[in-house]
Amino acid sequence: EVQLVESGGGLVQAGGSLNLSCTASGWTSEDYAIGWFRQTPGKEREGVSCISITDDTIYYADSVKGRFTISSDNAKTTAYLQMNSLKSEDTAVYYCGAVFAPWDPDNRPIATTLCSGLVTYWGQGTQVTVSS
Numbered sequence: 001e002v003q004l005v006e007s008g009g010g011l012v013q014a015g016g017s018l019n020l021s022c023t024a025s026g027w028t029s030e031d032y033a034i035g036w037f038r039q040t041p042g043k044e045r046e047g048v049s050c051i052s053i054t055d056d057t058i059y060y061a062d063s064v065k066g067r068f069t070i071s072s073d074n075a076k077t078t079a080y081l082q083m084n085s086l087k088s089e090d091t092a093v094y095y096c097g098a099v100f101a102p103w104d105p106d107n108r109p110i111a112t113t114l115c116s117g118l119v120t121y122w123g124q125g126t127q128v129t130v131s132s
Contacts, residue, residue, distance in 0.1 A: 001026050002024065002025070002026040002027060002098065002120075002121045003024070003025050003026055003121075004022055004023070004024055004034075004096045004097070004098060004121055004122065004123035005022070005023050005025075005096075005123060005124070006020060006021065006022050006094070006095070006096045006123040006124065006125065006126045007020070007021050007023075007126065008020040008021050008126065009094060009126030009127045009128045010127075010128070010129070011129045011130075011131065012086055012128075012129070012130055012131070013130070013131050014086060014087055014088055014130055014131065014132045015085060015086065016086050016130070017082070017083060017084045017085075017086065018083045018086065018128060019080060019081070019082050019083070020036065020080065020081040020083065020094055020096075020126065020128075021078055021079070021080055022034060022036070022078065022079045022080075022081075022096030022123055023077060023078045024077050024078070024079070024098060025077070027077070029100055029102070030053055030054075030076065031053070031054045031100060031101060031102035032052075032053055032054065032098055032099060032100045032101060033050055033051065033052035033053065033054060033098065033099055033101050033110045033111055033113070033114040034050070034051060034053075034072070034079045034096065034097070034098040034114070035047060035048070035049055035050025035051060035059070035070065035079070035096070035097055035098070035111065035114050035115055036048045036049050036050070036070065036079075036081045036094055036095070036096060036097075037094070037095045037096075037097050037115075037119070038090075038092035038093065038094045038095070038128075039092055039093050039095065039125075040091070040092045040093075045095065045117075046061065047059065047061060047114070047115025047116060047117065048060075048061050048064055048068065048081070048094070048115070049061065049064060049068055049070040049081060049115070050070070050111040050112070050114040050115040051070045051071070051072055051079060051111055052101065052109065052110035052111040052114065053072070053076050054101055054102060054103070054110050055104075055109060055110050055111075057109035057110055057111040057112070058070060058111050059109065059111040059112045059114070059115045061115070063089075064083075064090075067083065067084050067085045067086075068081060068082065068083050068084070069081070069082040069084075070082075079096065081094075083128070086128075086130045087130060088130050088131070088132040089130075090128060090130050091128060091129050091130050092128060093125045093126070093127050093128075094125065094126050094127075094128050095122055095123055095124075095125045095126075096122070096123035097114065097119035097121065097122050097123070098114075098119065098120065098121045099113075099114050099118055099119055099120045099121070100120065101113065101114070101118075
């Protein structure tokens with residue numbers, strides 16, 4: 001069974017940085033994508049940044065481009081989200097999500113497909129609070 005465990009959330013001042021980690025276990029294939037999503041009360045969960053091991057693609061939401069960086073370790077079992085220049089509007093519960101994806105039926109980059117919401121597995125979430 002696939003499990004995702006997040007860590008690294010917390011409280012930071014605006015302009016500061018945080019690094020989130022998502023460690024995955026139970027993978028049986030290297031054809032997958034993993035990424036970060038966030039949600040605030042009353043709003044839908046949105047894709048922030050995703051990385052695909054299948055086709056080596058990366059997706060960033062416009063709101064975080066240039067500030068956030070997603071990466072994975074050499075073993076491809078841990079995904080990181082380095083968040084710099086944090087703003088109060090980045091405050092949310094951040095969730096790690098993943099999907100087994102050997103291909104995309106519409107031939108889109110798989111990272112984009114994952115971040116659009118095609119998630120099979122979720123982590124438990126970690127709170128990120130940015131104070132202004």
